[in-house]
Amino acid sequence: MQEKCGRVDSIQLEKLLQKVPNSENITRMAAVFQALQSDTRLKILFLLNQKEMCVCELEQALSVTQSAVSHGLRTLRQLDLVRVRREGKFTIFIILQTSTSAH
Amino acid sequence: MQEKCGRVDSIQLEKLLQKVPNSENITRMAAVFQALQSDTRLKILFLLNQKEMCVCELEQALSVTQSAVSHGLRTLRQLDLVRVRREGKFTIFIILQTSTSAH
DNA sequence: TTAATATATGAACAGCTGTTCATATATTCA
DNA sequence: TGAATATATGAACAGCTGTTCATATATTAA
Numbered sequence: 001m002q003e004k005c006g007r008v009d010s011i012q013l014e015k016l017l018q019k020v021p022n023s024e025n026i027t028r029m030a031a032v033f034q035a036l037q038s039d040t041r042l043k044i045l046f047l048l049n050q051k052e053m054c055v056c057e058l059e060q061a062l063s064v065t066q067s068a069v070s071h072g073l074r075t076l077r078q079l080d081l082v083r084v085r086r087e088g089k090f091t092i093f094i095i096l097q098t099s100t101s102a103h
Numbered sequence: 104m105q106e107k108c109g110r111v112d113s114i115q116l117e118k119l120l121q122k123v124p125n126s127e128n129i130t131r132m133a134a135v136f137q138a139l140q141s142d143t144r145l146k147i148l149f150l151l152n153q154k155e156m157c158v159c160e161l162e163q164a165l166s167v168t169q170s171a172v173s174h175g176l177r178t179l180r181q182l183d184l185v186r187v188r189r190e191g192k193f194t195i196f197i198i199l200q201t202s203t204s205a206h
Numbered sequence: 207t208t209a210a211t212a213t214a215t216g217a218a219c220a221g222c223t224g225t226t227c228a229t230a231t232a233t234t235c236a
Numbered sequence: 237t238g239a240a241t242a243t244a245t246g247a248a249c250a251g252c253t254g255t256t257c258a259t260a261t262a263t264t265a266a
Contacts, residue, residue, distance in 0.1 A: 003163065004159045004160075004162055004163045005157065005159035005160070005163075005193075005241075005242070006241085006242095007156075007157050007159065007160055007193055008159060008160050008163055010163075012154075013160065013163065013164050016150055016153045016154060016164070017150070017164055019149070019153060020146055020149040020150060021149065023142075026142050026145050026146060026149075027142060029139075029145060030139070030140050030141060030142050030145055033136045033137075033139035033140040033145075034136075034137075034140035034253095036132075036133070036136035037133050037136040037137035037140050037253095038133060038253085038254070039126075039129050039130060039133050040254080040255090042129055042132060042133055042136075043123055043129060046122070046123040046124065047119055047120070047123060050119045050122060051115075051119060053110075054108065054110050054212080054213090055212070055213060055214095056107045056108035056110065056111060056211090056212065056213085057107075057108070057110055057111050057116065059107055060106065060107045060108075060111055060113075060116065061116050061119070061120055064255080064256095065255075065256060065257085066212085066213075066214095067213095067214085067215085067255080067256065067257075067258095068254075068255055068256075069213095070213060070214055070215080071214090071215085071254075071255080072254085073213095074214080074215090075254095086263095088263075088264075089211065089212055089213090089262080089263045089264055090108075090110055090212070090213090090263095091212075091213060091214095108211075108212070109211085109212095137223095140223095141223085141224070143224080143225090157242080157243090158242070158243060158244090159241090159242065159243085167225080167226095168225075168226060168227085169242085169243075169244095170225080170226065170227075170228095170243095170244085170245085171224075171225055171226075172243095173243060173244055173245080174224075174225080174244090174245085175224085176243095176244095177244080177245090178224095189233095191233075191234070191242095192232080192233045192234055192241065192242055192243090193233095193242070193243090194242075194243060194244095
């Protein structure tokens with residue numbers, strides 16, 4: 001590793017780099033943050049955190065199209081941030097509780 | 104508010120909406136998550152979390168151009184996730200510690 | 207069956223992002 | 237001074253994102 005400036009200590013840098021999560025984890029984290037980066041998806045999560053809901057409830061609450069809600073939910077579902085339960089003709093979305101957000 | 108499907112209870116929905124952070128806060132949160140959504144910026148934070156660094160150290164550690172590091176740092180700085188100290192010809196970047204990340 | 211309702215999905219498009227390249231600015235040291 | 241080094245910034249471009257529209261699928265109820 002060629003040193004770029006006077007402050008660089010390549011050996012120390014190598015050690016610090018080892019404590020950075022590996023690429024796979026960084027990418028997973030980035031994907032989660034990327035899902036949380038949309039106003040609509042954040043609002044969906046804040047709503048689901050209070051009560052499980054179907055698409056049409058979210059649609060009405062957020063004043064966006066049903067398609068937008070559904071696409072947003074798919075993103076959250078792919079990251080396993082929300083899960084799904086069927087209830088008759090409704091699909092109920094449930095937020096995945098973490099140990100810190102449950103009370 | 105016109106009801107869109109059988110499950111909707113407009114009055115309850117209104118109450119739940121009141122507990123969703125207001126637009127300003129949602130947008131701030133989205134902006135922070137958006138900054139955390141890039142592999143490069145995440146790695147920068149994981150490195151700065153271990154030790155304050157100048158641009159050229161980060162440049163070498165991450166194997167991206169100096170420009171990319173600098174642009175990434177600007178994003179983090181604008182959100183006050185990192186701060187800056189001048190040290191001779193170097194600009195030292197410091198991560199802002201939260202109460203939970205300090206130990 | 208058929209109609210109505212609930213959800214999913216593909217296409218398309220405008221807008222945004224992150225990178226690199228080129229260049230400007232600022233500091234140090236000879 | 238001037239040269240070398242460190243950082244910032246603007247332009248440009250490819251790639252990605254989120255939305256809407258149109259449509260498909262699935263369930264219920266008549």
